[in-house]
Amino acid sequence: MPxxxxxxxxAILDIDGTLIDTNYQHALAWYEAFRxxxxxxxxxxxxxxxxxGGDQLVAALTDAAFDAAHGDAVRAAEAALYxxxxxxxxxxxxxxxxxxxxxxxxxxxVLASSAKAPEVDHYLDLLDARPRIDGWTTSADVERTKPHPxxxxxxxxxxxxxxxxxxxxxxxxxxxxxxxxxxxxxVRTGGFARDELTEAGAVCVFDSIPELAAALDDTPLxxxx
Numbered sequence: 374m375p376x377x378x379x380x381x382x383x384a385i386l387d388i389d390g391t392l393i394d395t396n397y398q399h400a401l402a403w404y405e406a407f408r409x410x411x412x413x414x415x416x417x418x419x420x421x422x423x424x425x426g427g428d429q430l431v432a433a434l435t436d437a438a439f440d441a442a443h444g445d446a447v448r449a450a451e452a453a454l455y456x457x458x459x460x461x462x463x464x465x466x467x468x469x470x471x472x473x474x475x476x477x478x479x480x481x482x483v484l485a486s487s488a489k490a491p492e493v494d495h496y497l498d499l500l501d502a503r504p505r506i507d508g509w510t511t512s513a514d515v516e517r518t519k520p521h522p523x524x525x526x527x528x529x530x531x532x533x534x535x536x537x538x539x540x541x542x543x544x545x546x547x548x549x550x551x552x553x554x555x556x557x558x559x560v561r562t563g564g565f566a567r568d569e570l571t572e573a574g575a576v577c578v579f580d581s582i583p584e585l586a587a588a589l590d591d592t593p594l595x596x597x598x
Contacts, residue, residue, distance in 0.1 A: 390563035424543025426518020
């Protein structure tokens, strides 16, 4: 008697920069937050760190001493500035369709974010995602943000630790997935170069979400099909 086919791996989908176009709003919010505290950084340097959690980003762009003295204030300023810009964010092309395609293929779907719950709720509303996914994460689910693996581990818990594949847009997503033992697919929607993503460990890289959706069988998400 034939055995039941192996279920497809779960899809862990990063939200910021992967499904929702937020990276440049975050970069400008961090830029201004640092300026308010006497640190003038070129925006391109800030952008290189988008995708890294705020608990890591301040020290990475300055040093541990500045973070200890001013990090909390900078993070609070960035949160307020980004909140003011949040009405300008929107789903990236094909983001909602990717959820539908993955659902039809039988993948469990978890949307992964370390943002605070009100931000994640806004993103879920923009995507009308709640009825079509199996779960999501927020800052309440993680102690340390990317590139630490906590976020990916929290997403895995929502699918009972089943085999999974991460889809993200930054080297920090890819590194977090690797630390959690999960292969990562990258899309270039966050503004990072193909080489940056592959050097971080991405198994494959796509220029857009529609391009990824059309080639799922050629990625780790096609395993077992």
